[in-house]
Every structure is written in C-alpha cells, then in structure tokens.
Amino acid sequence: MPRFPSLILRWLSCGLFLVFALTASAAEPVKQASFIPLWLPQAQFAGYYMAAEKGIYLKHGIDLSIIEGGPGRNPSEYLRDGRADFAALWLTTALQRRDAGLPLVHIGQVVQQSSMLLVARKDSGIRTLADLAGKKVGLWGGDFDIPPHSVFDQHGLKVQPVQQSATVNLFLRGGIAAVSAMEYNEYHSILNSGLNEDELTVFPLKEHGANYPEDGLYALETTVARDPQLVSAFVRASLEGWEYAFAHPEETLDVMLRIIKDARLPANRMHQRWMLSRMRALIRPAEGSGVGELSRQDYQVVVQELRRRGLVRAALDYDDFVKGNHALR
Amino acid sequence: MRFAETIGARLILAVTLSTSVIFAGMLGFNHLRSRALIETEVANSAHYLALASANRVEAALSTTARVVEITARQLEQDQINDPRVDPASDRSVRQMLQRTLENNPEIYGTTIAFEPVGSAGAARLHAPYAYRDGAEIKTVQLEAAYDYRVQDWYQIPRELERAGWSEPYFDEGGGNTLMATYSVPFYAGSGATRRLMGVVTADISLDWLAQTIGAIKVLDSGYAFLLSRNGSIVTHPVTDHVMNESIFSLAEAADDTALREVGRRMLRGESGFVPYRGLAGAPARLYYGPIPAAGWSLAIVFPERELFAGIRELTLTVAAIGLLGILLIVLVVVLIARSITRPLHSLAIAAGRMRNGDFDVQLPAQTAHDEVGDLSRAFAAMNRDLQIHIRDLVATTSAKERIEGELSIAHDIQMSILPKMLPPFPHREEFSLFAVIEPAKEVGGDFYDFFQLDDDHLCLVVADVSGKGVPASLFMAVTKTLIKATARMDLSPAEILSRVNDQMARDNDQSMFVTVFCAVLDLRDGALVYTNAGHNPPLLIPRQGPPHYFPKTRQLVIGAVEDYPYQAETMRLTPGDRLLLYTDGVTEAMNLQDELYDEQRLLAVCNELQGEPIFDLVKGTVASIKAFAGTAPQSDDITLMAIEYRGRPSVS
Numbered sequence: 010m011p012r013f014p015s016l017i018l019r020w021l022s023c024g025l026f027l028v029f030a031l032t033a034s035a036a037e038p039v040k041q042a043s044f045i046p047l048w049l050p051q052a053q054f055a056g057y058y059m060a061a062e063k064g065i066y067l068k069h070g071i072d073l074s075i076i077e078g079g080p081g082r083n084p085s086e087y088l089r090d091g092r093a094d095f096a097a098l099w100l101t102t103a104l105q106r107r108d109a110g111l112p113l114v115h116i117g118q119v120v121q122q123s124s125m126l127l128v129a130r131k132d133s134g135i136r137t138l139a140d141l142a143g144k145k146v147g148l149w150g151g152d153f154d155i156p157p158h159s160v161f162d163q164h165g166l167k168v169q170p171v172q173q174s175a176t177v178n179l180f181l182r183g184g185i186a187a188v189s190a191m192e193y194n195e196y197h198s199i200l201n202s203g204l205n206e207d208e209l210t211v212f213p214l215k216e217h218g219a220n221y222p223e224d225g226l227y228a229l230e231t232t233v234a235r236d237p238q239l240v241s242a243f244v245r246a247s248l249e250g251w252e253y254a255f256a257h258p259e260e261t262l263d264v265m266l267r268i269i270k271d272a273r274l275p276a277n278r279m280h281q282r283w284m285l286s287r288m289r290a291l292i293r294p295a296e297g298s299g300v301g302e303l304s305r306q307d308y309q310v311v312v313q314e315l316r317r318r319g320l321v322r323a324a325l326d327y328d329d330f331v332k333g334n335h336a337l338r
Numbered sequence: 339m340r341f342a343e344t345i346g347a348r349l350i351l352a353v354t355l356s357t358s359v360i361f362a363g364m365l366g367f368n369h370l371r372s373r374a375l376i377e378t379e380v381a382n383s384a385h386y387l388a389l390a391s392a393n394r395v396e397a398a399l400s401t402t403a404r405v406v407e408i409t410a411r412q413l414e415q416d417q418i419n420d421p422r423v424d425p426a427s428d429r430s431v432r433q434m435l436q437r438t439l440e441n442n443p444e445i446y447g448t449t450i451a452f453e454p455v456g457s458a459g460a461a462r463l464h465a466p467y468a469y470r471d472g473a474e475i476k477t478v479q480l481e482a483a484y485d486y487r488v489q490d491w492y493q494i495p496r497e498l499e500r501a502g503w504s505e506p507y508f509d510e511g512g513g514n515t516l517m518a519t520y521s522v523p524f525y526a527g528s529g530a531t532r533r534l535m536g537v538v539t540a541d542i543s544l545d546w547l548a549q550t551i552g553a554i555k556v557l558d559s560g561y562a563f564l565l566s567r568n569g570s571i572v573t574h575p576v577t578d579h580v581m582n583e584s585i586f587s588l589a590e591a592a593d594d595t596a597l598r599e600v601g602r603r604m605l606r607g608e609s610g611f612v613p614y615r616g617l618a619g620a621p622a623r624l625y626y627g628p629i630p631a632a633g634w635s636l637a638i639v640f641p642e643r644e645l646f647a648g649i650r651e652l653t654l655t656v657a658a659i660g661l662l663g664i665l666l667i668v669l670v671v672v673l674i675a676r677s678i679t680r681p682l683h684s685l686a687i688a689a690g691r692m693r694n695g696d697f698d699v700q701l702p703a704q705t706a707h708d709e710v711g712d713l714s715r716a717f718a719a720m721n722r723d724l725q726i727h728i729r730d731l732v733a734t735t736s737a738k739e740r741i742e743g744e745l746s747i748a749h750d751i752q753m754s755i756l757p758k759m760l761p762p763f764p765h766r767e768e769f770s771l772f773a774v775i776e777p778a779k780e781v782g783g784d785f786y787d788f789f790q791l792d793d794d795h796l797c798l799v800v801a802d803v804s805g806k807g808v809p810a811s812l813f814m815a816v817t818k819t820l821i822k823a824t825a826r827m828d829l830s831p832a833e834i835l836s837r838v839n840d841q842m843a844r845d846n847d848q849s850m851f852v853t854v855f856c857a858v859l860d861l862r863d864g865a866l867v868y869t870n871a872g873h874n875p876p877l878l879i880p881r882q883g884p885p886h887y888f889p890k891t892r893q894l895v896i897g898a899v900e901d902y903p904y905q906a907e908t909m910r911l912t913p914g915d916r917l918l919l920y921t922d923g924v925t926e927a928m929n930l931q932d933e934l935y936d937e938q939r940l941l942a943v944c945n946e947l948q949g950e951p952i953f954d955l956v957k958g959t960v961a962s963i964k965a966f967a968g969t970a971p972q973s974d975d976i977t978l979m980a981i982e983y984r985g986r987p988s989v990s
Contacts, residue, residue, distance in 0.1 A: 080484070081484060145497070150488070171493075171497065172487065172488050172493075173488070174488045174489060174490050174493055175488075176490055176505070178490050178494060178504075178505055178568070179490065179493055179494050179497055181567075181568060182494055182498060182502075182567075183498070184493070184494055184497035184498050185497065200586070201569070201584050201586040201587050201590070202568040202569055202584070202586065202605075203568070203569045203586055203598075203601055203602045203605045205602075273508060275570075275581050275582050276582045277582050277583055277584070277587050278587075278591070279587040279590045279591050280587060
C-alpha cells in the first residue's frame with residue numbers, strides 16, 4: 010500500500026515559512042528544489058537531512074524538499090520524470106543510466122570509496138572468496154550487484170546469485186551462503202541479530218578489486234545548464250550539512266530518529282550511531298580526492314569495468330560527465 | 339577505674355559482641371539461604387509461567403499455521419491449473435482465499451503467490467491477495483504493487499523449502515498494527531520432478547500477542563517481553579522498544595556483553611534464569627524460554643526488589659527481634675555483673691575503711707549461696723575475728739603498758755634509795771668517794787651504799803641481787819635496808835652479813851640470793867675490814883705499783899643458807915690508795931661478738947687511769963665499758979664505786 014508522502018508536505022510547509030522569513034531580509038530569492046536519496050531515511054543521508062533541518066540549504070538560497078526514498082523509488086527515474094531536481098546515486102548506476110540515454114551529470118561525490126561487503130558465516134566453511142564458488146550469494150538488484158559481480162569476474166568465480174530482499178533474514182535463516190551488506194547498515198543489522206563478528210567471514214569489496222565510489226550527487230544536464238548557481242549551492246550546502254552532522258552526532262541522531270519514526274520505520278539509535286560513524290570514515294577518507302570531488306582515476310576505473318562487462322557502451326569523457334567540481338572551488 | 343576496666347563493662351562487651359556476631363552470622367546465612375530457596379522457587383514458577391504463556395502463543399500461532407498448511411496441501415492435491423494458463427481456476431483460487439478469511443476471523447489477509455512461469459525475462463507474476471477492509475473482504479493483485487519474489491514472506495520459504503513465520507512487521511497501511519505472516523510453499527509433482535508452484539500465506543495481527551504477553555503479571559512491577567527470531571523486541575512494556583530495539587542493540591547501548599550472550603541463547607531456543615537489569619536499570623532476574631513454533635523467545639522479568647521483599651521484611655523483623663534479644667541479654671548481663679560487682683565494690687570500700695581502723699562497716703547481704711556470698715560471709719567472719727583480736731590486743735597492750743609503768747616506778751624508787759649526794763662528804767678530807775650505777779633496761783638488783791658508822795669509820799657496800807625485775811629490786815631494797823639497819827660500830831662486816839643472811843635466808847621462799855661486798859674503813863689509819871659474800875673481788879689501785887685484785891675468798895652468797903659463818907678479812911690502805919668496787923655487770927658486759935669485758939680489761943683500764951682523780955677513773959671506766967659493748971644491749975646493771983684513802987691530816 011503506498012505511503013503518503015508526508016515528508017514532502019512537511020518540508021514544503023517548513024520551507025514556505027522560511028521563504029517568507031528570508032525573502033523579507035535577503036535580496037536573493039529563495040529557489041525551490043527537491044532531492045531524493047538512494048534509500049529510506051537513515052544516517053546514510055544525515056548530511057542532507059541536517060542541512061535541511063538546520064536551515065543550511067536556506068542559507069544557500071535553496072528551499073529544499075527531501076523526497077523519502079526507499080524500495081520501488083528509483084532516484085534516476087525521479088530525475089528523469091522531473092520529480093526531483095537532485096538525486097543520490099552510485100557512480101556505477103549513474104554511468105549506466107547516462108549510457109542508456111538519461112542526460113544526467115555528476116555534481117558532487119560524497120562517498121569516496123566502496124563500503125560494500127559480502128558476509129558469510131564461518132561455520133558454513135567459507136574462509137576465502139574462492140569458497141563462495143557455486144554457493145548461493147545474495148545480491149541486490151537495481152545495479153547494486155555491479156561491484157560484487159566485478160569482484161567475481163576478477164576472481165573467476167561462478168556463484169549462484171539470489172536476488173536479495175530489503176532484509177538479511179534469508180541469510181540469517183541459512184537460505185544463502187553469503188549476503189550483500191553495506192558496512193554501515195546491513196552488517197550492523199547482522200551483528201544486532203545475534204551473530205558475533207568472530208563468527209563471520211567478511212569480504213570488503215574494496216579489498217577485492219572493486220573499490221568504487223558510492224553515493225554521489227546527480228542532476229540532469231538541463232538543470233546544471235539552467236541554474237549552475239543552484240547546483241553549486243546545493244552541493245556546498247549538502248557538504249556543509251555533513252560537516253554539521255559529524256560535528257554534532259547526538260543532535261544528528263535525535264533528528265534522524267525523529268525522521269525515521271515519522272516514516273514509521275524501525276528506529277534504533279545504536280544502529281544509526283554505527284551508521285553515522287561509518288559514514289564519517291567514508292566521506293573523509295584518510296587519502297584520496299578532496300571532499301566532494303570525484304577523482305579522474307576512480308572515474309576511469311569504473312568506466313572501464315562497466316565497459317568491460319558490457320554494461321556501458323560509449324567511453325564517456327570525464328569532463329562531459331563531471332560538472333560539479335567547479336562548484337567546490 | 340575507667341569504665342572499660344570494670345568487670346561489668348568487659349562482660350557486657352564480650353557477651354554483646356559474641357552474641358551479635360553469632361546472630362549476624364545466622365541472620366546472614368538465613369537471608370542468603372532464603373534467597374537461594376526463593377530463587378529456585380521463582381525459577382520453577384517462572385518456568386511454568388513461561389511454559390504456559392508460550393503454549394498459549396503456540397496454540398494460537400499453530401491454529402493459523404494449520405489453516406495455511408491445509409490450503410497448501412489442498413492446492414497440491416487438487417492440482418489446480420495455473421490461473422495464468424487457465425483463467426477458470428483463478429476464480430476457484432479467489433474463492434479459496436475468501437473462504438479462508440470467512441472461516442478464520444483471526445486471519446487478516448491471505449495470498450496465494452505463484453512462482454513465475456516462463457523465462458526470467460518474461461516472468462509472469464500472479465498473486466491474488468484477499469484482505470479485510472472493515473466487514474468486507476477485498477481482493478487485489480500483489481504483483482501490481484511489487485515484485486513479491488524478493489519479499490521475505492515469499493523468498494525465505496521458497497529458498498528454505500519449508501513453512502515458517504516471518505519476522506513481525508508493522509502493517510504497511512501505516513497502521514500501528516503489528517503483523518506476522520505464515521508462509522507455506524506448495525509444490526507440483528513429487529520426488530525428482532517436484533517443482534515449486536508457489537507460496538500460500540496468512541497474515542495475522544499480533545495485537546492479541548501483545549495483550550497476552552502484556553497480561554503476564556509478575557508480582558507488581560514485573561513484566562514479560564517477546565523476542566523475534568532476530569532478537570527484535572516484539573512486545574515490551576516500553577512501547578518505544580517494540581520493533582525499534584533488539585536485545586542486542588540494548589546490550590550494545592548498555593555495553594553489556596552478558597546481555598548479548600543471553601540474547602544469543604534466547605535465539606538458540608534455550609531457556610534459563612539469569613541476572614538482568616530491568617526498567618530503569620533496577621536489578622532483576624530474567625527467565626527466558628522458547629516459543630518453538632515461531633522461533634521466538636519469551637522473557638519474564640522479576641524485579642529483585644519485589645522478589646526478595648518478603649525475605650527482606652522477614653530478615654528485618656528477625657533482625658529487630660534479635661536486637662531486642664541482644665538488649666535483653668545485655669540487661670541480664672548488667673544485672674548479673676552488678677550482683678557480682680556491687681558486693682565486691684562494697685567489700686572493697688569496707689576493706690579500705692577497715693584499713694583505717696573502722697570496723698563498723700556495712701557489709702553486703704550474705705544471703706546469696708554463690709561465690710560472692712561465700713566471699714561476703716568470709717569477709718564478715720574476718721571482720722568479726724579481727725575486731726575480737728584487736729580488742730584482745732588493746733587489752734594486752736594496756737596491761738603491758740601498766741606493768742611497764744609500774745616497773746618504771748619501781749626502778750625510780752630503787753634508784754631513789756641509793757645515796758645521791760656525790761661527792762657525799764665534802765667536808766671530809768680523809769677520803770674521796772664516787773659511785774655510779776648504769777641501770778639496765780629492766781629493773782635490776784644492783785646497789786651500792788656508804789655511810790659513816792661513826793666519825794672514824796665508813797661502811798662501804800656493793801651488792802648484786804640474783805635475777806632481775808621487781809622481785810630482784812624488792813629483794814635489793816630489803817637487803818639494803820637490812821644491811822643499813824644492822825650495821826653498828828661494834829659489828830664487823832662478817833657479823834653484819836651473818837645477821838642479814840640469817841634474816842634473809844629464813845623466809846626466802848623465792849630462793850633468791852644476793853652477792854655482797856661489805857667493808858668498814860678506819861679513816862684514822864686506813865685499816866680495812868671486809869667480807870666478800872660471793873661478790874666480785876674489788877680492785878686495789880695502790881698509790882704506787884700496779885693495781886691488782888683482792889685475793890678471791892670463797893664465801894657463800896647472802897640468803898642461801900642460814901647461820902653461815904662469814905669471815906672477816908683485813909688489810910691496810912696507805913694514803914693515796916684507791917679501791918674500786920664493782921658488780922658483775924662490768925666484767926660480764928658483752929659486745930656484739932659475745933666477748934666478755936672481763937677482769938683483765940678492767941685491770942688494764944685502771945692501770946691507765948691510775949693517776950686520774952677518782953671521778954675520772956669511774957667515768958673513764960664506764961666509758962671504756964660502753965665503748966667495748968658498742969651497740970650491744972646492756973643486759974645487767976653496771977655499778978662502780980671508787981674510794982681514795984687520803985689519810986687523816988696530822989694536825990687533827
């Protein structure tokens with residue numbers, strides 16, 4: 010049964026109030042914009058929610074409404090249909106959509122590396138990646154299976170893919186030998202279902218040849234062409250929101266839990282805390298490209314892999330695709 | 339005496355301490371033992387409570403499960419044609435769903451989801467879903483809403499090839515209804531040709547479950563909660579925990595690895611009774627046991643405060659009674675201690691007063707038949723005897739004092755009868771005389787005497803009565819008086835002593851006697867007539883030549899035998915000659931080495947003092963004796979009498 014998009018209303022009303030408040034004092038008119046994250050509200054997107062919550066978007070002249078993501082809500086489709094001005098996508102997904110003809114461009118890279126894991130139980134005898142050969146492995150749909158498939162190809166592994174649901178219950182019940190898990194989310198869910206870390210064999214994809222940048226910010230080419238200021242303001246405000254979230258973790262957790270409860274989703278503080286602390290490590294890696302930027306090297310690695318697997322046909326130039334770096338300078 | 343040093347204080351301290359220690363030990367043991375008993379008891383009752391609750395939950399769950407199983411078996415038996423191939427069968431499928439809802443009011447919705455047919459690309463999904471909308475039953479096609487193949491309710495039974503309950507979830511409609519779905523896979527064919535046809539499910543509301551678990555009342559503030567197969571909290575008095583927290587997230591938040599381990603045991607379907615932190619962190623006990631049908635686990639929390647409230651109350655009551663008992667014991671000890679120390683104390687006071695001579699003291703009652711009573715009685719007897727003894731002593735002492743006083747008087751009298759005027763005859767130039775008596779402590783019997791018989795004759799007497807004391811002094815007085823009364827011009831010393839002897843010996847019942855040297859000196863020519871009745875021989879100190887003793891004469895003492903014929907002897911003194919008369923107190927004076935002064939020493943002293951005046955001769959001799967005796971007590975009277983004959987001047 011469809012959920013009523015109460016959040017949109019909420020942000021709209023909140024935004025409208027602030028529009029009046031700001032237009033009274035600022036010469037710059039506040040612009041309406043919308044953003045859809047990759048998934049359900051959780052600390053994975055704390056930066057955007059906090060930027061909205063703390064008026065950071067408004068400060069940058071944007072009255073932003075955050076559309077609740079989740080199963081069945083494909084952000085690229087929201088972009089395509091104009092239901093959202095901005096979307097969070099993995100680089101692999103975005104490149105595929107672009108190749109398929111959706112004119113989207115990269116405007117900011119939030120998560121600089123892969124945090125995807127394959128997790129197996131030690132007591133199922135799986136100790137190395139090769140042990141997965143012929144086993145049932147849970148893989149997400151919606152392009153999230155690109156990195157694990159890339160790993161399997163690189164290691165010449167044939168596994169028995171099982172499309173993975175929104176939970177890890179099939180893995181917990183023993184229905185599959187290994188499960189896809191984001192380190193900041195499903196991995197903690199597994200731990201919080203009573204499995205201890207020392208009972209698990211964990212394969213981080215970034216250590217097995219698929220360290221692909223994940224959450225990035227995207228917009229249609231037309232949006233960037235029409236209002237480059239809006240785009241760069243959105244990226245800057247989003248990154249500022251992340252800074253705020255990392256600087257005020259408890260307040261951020263309070264806000265996220267409230268939003269999660271409003272969305273009638275399971276709200277667990279420990280889980281969100283785990284997620285926020287992992288996001289911090291992902292967004293501020295010790296080395297690599299600057300915060301918000303997509304390095305050319307990472308871009309080339311992902312494009313080559315997608316082309317090798319035939320998921321992308323054209324060799325799209327970095328500068329034709331990445332339009333957001335100037336916004337950060 | 340400080341309080342801590344009293345017997346009473348020591349007794350109270352020792353008894354109170356030992357009693358308290360024993361009592362506290364017993365109380366502690368009793369408390370712990372009771373707690374252990376209660377714990378066992380509670381563990382047992384918790385076990386049955388959990389079992390009963392789990393059975394109720396299971397019964398309800400298995401009712402629904404059976405309905406779904408029957409539907410699945412029916413689908414397998416009927417070999418229903420796939421509705422996607424045979425639209426006619428779609429109607430019967432829908433009827434089946436409808437009937438299920440009609441017959442089972444607890445089921446909220448039910449679906450028969452068919453495994454897609456055709457290749458993956460052309461997969462045709464088909465899943466009619468019947469559900470209640472108020473009193474109506476409506477049907478929708480689930481495949482229109484989502485791809486049910488990646489829903490847990492479809493995928494898990496499909497992959498595991500067995501029926502099962504889903505994780506509880508909140509109603510998709512946005513309601514607050516907690517739901518769970520039972521899914522049963524159904525197959526076509528059998529053995530090697532068996533293939534999955536689809537999955538039948540039924541959704542039930544778990545509200546009744548929350549009510550059932552919530553209705554488990556444990557004491558006042560105890561409660562129960564239910565964990566899903568994943569450890570998620572399905573029912574809990576803290577509603578915010580429900581489906582938000584898991585036992586593992588609670589353990590993580592509290593950093594409680596033990597709780598995490600308990601959670602793992604619960605998920606493994608074990609049961610146990612462990613310490614737990616209840617609401618607001620209150621210490622509690624947790625009983626957990628499985629609900630096998632769903633793989634869930636039921637936990638019952640017993641707040642420790644209430645669990646052991648009875649015991650705490652009992653312990654407090656017993657402690658209060660014990661305290662009263664100890665106070666009572668202290669009181670008894672105080673009384674006993676006082677019954678001992680009070681008499682002792684008054685005895686001590688009495689003894690102190692008795693030391694000061696006050697025997698009229700209050701003694702404690704001697705009625706008790708114990709050791710203190712014995713002591714009191716002995717003390718009273720001692721007091722009595724002491725008083726008698728002291729009374730006797732006082733009487734004896736006063737008698738002795740009286741006697742001593744009388745003796746002293748006797749001594750004075752004795753001394754008073756001796757001639758005192760010395761030199762006695764200052765107007766006489768023919769002789770010079772000096773005498774001294776150093777009485778011993780006791781009344782003795784020495785005396786000397788001199789008197790003129792006429793102008794030309796001087797009688798000299800030195801005597802020593804045998805024995806000492808009053809009889810001796812009386813005897814001496816008698817002797818002196820008799821001699822003086824008897825002496826006449828016409829009698830020689832021998833005649834005088836014979837008469838005196840007759841008088842004395844006649845009525846001498848006491849068998850006392852007296853040695854006497856009696857002499858009569860003719861002052862005209864120095865002729866000396868004398869009789870020595872058993873007395874020491876006098877010493878003649880001539881003017882020229884060495885002094886020498888008179889020859890010893892063996893005549894009997896006076897008072898021994900009547901009619902004894904005393905003989906007189908004569909000698910002549912030339913002017914300048916001296917006579918020294920003395921008693922045995924001189925020659926028998928003893929020093930500390932029990933040596934006698936003896937006659938040789940007397941002779942030597944007189945030889946030295948030969949040229950001195952007679953006063954110095956006598957005094958020097960006495961000094962010599964005293965020097966010899968030293969600190970040795972004087973045992974006898976020392977009597978010395980010296981006379982120097984000068985001769986009658988020619989002019990007269």
